Amino acid sequence: MRIPLILFTLGLLSFNAWAVEPPSTVPFAKRYDPASITTASRAREVIAAYDNEKRVWENWYKEETAQCYRNFFVTYCLDKAKSERTEHINEARRVWLVARDFLRKERSEQAVKDRKAAEAKQAAKNAKMDAQPARVAKAPPKTRDVTPRKPGEGHAADRVLTPEEEKANAEAYAMKQQEREQRIAEQESKVPEAPSMTPEERIQARAERRAAAEKKRAENIKKRAEKAAEYERQVKLREEQEKKNSVTGDLIPRL
Template structure:
């Protein structure tokens, strides 16, 4: 009964050391929000490492050290995985926003060029002073239809690139989580083996102590002249 109560008490204390592993993930709509989110991720990651270091010190003072450390490591792993997702989302938004800004600038430049071309076409050509002078070649300017087609092609390529990056991002997250799970499984196997060795050692020590106690009792009985009892 006493051992059971001790185990329950230690299990409750270890559970109390667990820290929240999830971070809210609101939608990012501006570059400022993305930058703020990246700053939050850095602070949260530093806090997760500090909390894990503090939890380690607490665990080393407990009886079931390995069990406590495993829970602290799992809490840290979950927090870092969540923060990594937020970091990926914020960086993806910034890259996407940069591409959209560049495309808008190119489209605005195309519209200005088209307006200038239309303005030049509406003006009559200036008369040449010298009839022998050859006219200067007019630089080729793309028509609005051609520029619109190029813009549509760029949009198509950007969407394909975004889809590819999203797939790669999902695969990276899956690979990271798989590696973390494999690492946790390896650590658990190591902890189980340590626990088994510790249990065998304690049993050997208990058996040796019982044998020594029995031998001491027999020696005392013999010294006192009492008849020897059979174990």
């Protein structure tokens, strides 16, 4: 009867002799109270502390399991080390979840603010663009020289548009604007989105894509305007050259 008791006592002495000191005896929740997570900086501090807590307990577990093989009760030692590590990491993880959710909520609220700002900016830009056809339609026609010319003289751009033609142009412009909005909406619906994105993040992503499309469209309009201005300049130069040639021809004496 004394032999089992002696073996048990020797086993306990061996277990205590080779045990590794745990990283901390104070629970993580007491060192980082979840109620103290009220700012983003505090939340990031808790997250960094959790990463460190997990790392030191993993290192402790490796050292402890290595020492377990030098003890008498190897299986009991391994199970105890695993249970202790899991318990402390899970306790720290519960605090980490509070910090993570706090940051997620803050990012979501910021995304909503950014989306509203982008939508307001885009609405102002759309209102400005929608007002352009009306100004063009109401603007008085430019005074141009409508003197009949011989075939081949001048250019078709010199012709003054009638009110009916200007109205038709304005309606065609409005129709193109509507078609463009429909194309953009269809393209946005076909763009794949990550399943993990929140509704606010999806709205923000659509607003960013729409802003990029509007920027590209504005650049294209600017390029077309520059080409049109260059074309008008070339037309004027050609007309001036034709006038000079005509005057020179009149001065030459005919035989």
